[in-house]
Amino acid sequence: MSVSEPAQLTGRRTKLALRAAFVVANVALIGIFIHQTLSAPVLSGGGSGQRALGEADGAVPEGTTVFDDEVAGVANLDPSLLGALRQASTDAGIKFFVNSGWRSPAYQEQLLNEAISKYGSKEEAARWVATPETSPHVSGHAVDLGRSDALAWLSKHGAAYGLCQIYKNEPWHYELRPEAIEHGCPPMYADPSHDPRMQR
Known part of the structure; x- marks a missing residue:
């Protein structure tokens, strides 16, 4: 193993970790957006006949x-x-x-x-x-x-x-x-x- 191989492995791991963090952050943002979208309408009336x-x-x-x-x-x-x-x-x-x-x-x-x-x-x-x-x-x-x-x-x-x-x-x-x-x-x-x- 050459001296540069550990550095390359570390660089790859860092890139993979950053990509994973990016994916997790995007999933969290999408979850927040979906929650806000579903809870955003102000509703009038009651029961199943509620409407925006x-x-x-x-x-x-x-x-x-x-x-x-x-x-x-x-x-x-x-x-x-x-x-x-x-x-x-x-x-x-x-x-x-x-x-x-x-x-x-x-x-x-x-x-x-x-x-x-x-x-x-x-x-x-x-x-x-x-x-x-x-x-x-x-x-x-x-x-x-x-x-x-x-x-x-x-x-x-x-x-x-x-x-x-x-x-x-x-x-x-x-x-x-x-x-x-x-x-x-x-x-x-x-x-x-x-x-x-x-x-x-």
């Missing part, structure tokens, strides 16, 4: 407008709010796109849990997302609108339709305040955590 939350719970597909009655997030809005939105959209000559409207309690709970994970605490999440018990989205009395042209138009003309921005930190969130037609929109809250309705 989706449009039926208020998730709104991209491009949805206030005139899309086939979308539950629009169709389940309070009729007075929806009527005011449609009239304002028609008068403005601008499509009012809906990012979020009515939500099921389960969907609202999912959004709240995501906000807690994102912001690190219930208190900080409360600045952005209400509980299912307090959210005006769950009752169909709030809508989050998209696109700057509609938001700019509503900031100037929304009060004439009773459509008011409620929170300073959420320029997309509108609710119906019929008294605003005569008296203007009420002062905005800094964020939902300052809204007395959210303190229940």
Whole structure:
């Protein structure tokens, strides 16, 4: 045996050990991925009829407008709010796109849990997302609108339709305040955590 043979054997063993470690690490990562994939969907309902939350719970597909009655997030809005939105959209000559409207309690709970994970605490999440018990989205009395042209138009003309921005930190969130037609929109809250309705 030459002097270089032990070095070659050691090199081969090292390469084999590295390959084995690589395979083990990949198997572990695949296992983690499969576990996350199987446990990721937030489920609604009970028993074998469980389903992932989706449009039926208020998730709104991209491009949805206030005139899309086939979308539950629009169709389940309070009729007075929806009527005011449609009239304002028609008068403005601008499509009012809906990012979020009515939500099921389960969907609202999912959004709240995501906000807690994102912001690190219930208190900080409360600045952005209400509980299912307090959210005006769950009752169909709030809508989050998209696109700057509609938001700019509503900031100037929304009060004439009773459509008011409620929170300073959420320029997309509108609710119906019929008294605003005569008296203007009420002062905005800094964020939902300052809204007395959210303190229940």
